[in-house]
Amino acid sequence: MEYETVIQSTLENIDKRITENIRVDELARIANYSVYHFCRVFMTLTGTPVISYVIRRKLEYALYDLSRGMKVVDVAMAYGFETQAGFTKAFKKCSGFPPSLCRLHIIPELPERATINRVNIKHGGFVMTPYIIVMTPFTVAGRTLRQQLPNVKHHADIPAYCFGINSDEAEITALCPTQEDFSKSDAIKHCEISMCYDVDPNSGEFTYLLGRGIFHPDDLKNIPLDMVSFEINGLYAIFSTPPTTLFDQHDKFAQVVQDTWNDIFIKWLPNSEFEYDETRKDFEYYDHRDHGWYFGNKRQMDICIPIRQCEEAKSISEEKGRILWAKEMKRREQL
Numbered sequence: 001m002e003y004e005t006v007i008q009s010t011l012e013n014i015d016k017r018i019t020e021n022i023r024v025d026e027l028a029r030i031a032n033y034s035v036y037h038f039c040r041v042f043m044t045l046t047g048t049p050v051i052s053y054v055i056r057r058k059l060e061y062a063l064y065d066l067s068r069g070m071k072v073v074d075v076a077m078a079y080g081f082e083t084q085a086g087f088t089k090a091f092k093k094c095s096g097f098p099p100s101l102c103r104l105h106i107i108p109e110l111p112e113r114a115t116i117n118r119v120n121i122k123h124g125g126f127v128m129t130p131y132i133i134v135m136t137p138f139t140v141a142g143r144t145l146r147q148q149l150p151n152v153k154h155h156a157d158i159p160a161y162c163f164g165i166n167s168d169e170a171e172i173t174a175l176c177p178t179q180e181d182f183s184k185s186d187a188i189k190h191c192e193i194s195m196c197y198d199v200d201p202n203s204g205e206f207t208y209l210l211g212r213g214i215f216h217p218d219d220l221k222n223i224p225l226d227m228v229s230f231e232i233n234g235l236y237a238i239f240s241t242p243p244t245t246l247f248d249q250h251d252k253f254a255q256v257v258q259d260t261w262n263d264i265f266i267k268w269l270p271n272s273e274f275e276y277d278e279t280r281k282d283f284e285y286y287d288h289r290d291h292g293w294y295f296g297n298k299r300q301m302d303i304c305i306p307i308r309q310c311e312e313a314k315s316i317s318e319e320k321g322r323i324l325w326a327k328e329m330k331r332r333e334q335l
Helices: 002-016 024-031 035-046 050-067 072-078 084-095 099-105 116-120 155-162 169-175 183-188 250-271 311-334
Strands: 131-148 192-197 205-214 228-240 274-276 283-286 302-309
Touching: 002 024, 002 035, 002 050, 002 116, 024 035, 024 050, 035 050, 035 116, 050 072, 050 084, 050 099, 072 084, 072 099, 084 099, 084 250, 099 250, 131 169, 131 192, 183 205, 205 228, 228 250, 250 274, 250 302
Parallel strands: none
Antiparallel strands: 131 205, 131 228, 192 205, 192 283, 228 302, 274 302, 283 302
């Protein structure tokens, strides 16, 4: 019991001094243990090396500050990183996505109180299973607005934004292409797209697009000049929001979407074998489910995240492949 008390006290001490230069030998001295014994006890109880935990905890607090709108360089300096590049690299390794996405995708919440159990089981058995797919390439076309936070505080605020809570409804309606714009594609597949991109982490400006998926060659030839278009392709993780009653208020649906975005970035990505692929775009996908045509008048949409396998997971997969291949070669030689 003494060990648990000492390590719990250490976790609380780290939180109190989270922006300071926290040294392992100093933590061991406070615990009245040798450095070797302290590191062994900490690892046994938390499953994490001391210095790895300190860095991860700093990054958890940094995520909170970034989601509140602080500049990346300021946050990096505040938590003791020598360069913005070094901070960004550590942040991406820990979270699976770059710090520039925090303002759009993360709801500002202070990290939960650190306890031994929460450190050892980082997210308490959280289960979130997306559909992983190599996207069949298709084109998105739509109109854009250049916006600036905090008019839209997070990407997950976009449903409320679309419904006129945070902006002029007529302005938003004018953005989205109609069924008549791409009638042949709409007959193939009803696909409305909402996305934010080109985020400036310093000014908070970003480009907001409302568009439609184009699946017919004739429609591709007739994209109006006031629209932008680009191709969606590659590996995606697709998350469906929990169905909500069609007649619920828009802000309730917006909250469901917001919670799903938050869970993806806070809980799923850091624990998956994937990382966010910055070379492609995430987006919200709305089909007939959004209109309540399925599931007994309940409403649902998808959040699509561009991903790639983490280097560590890729190395493990490659090593397993080499081992299996070696076993197969040995089996064939014995035939």
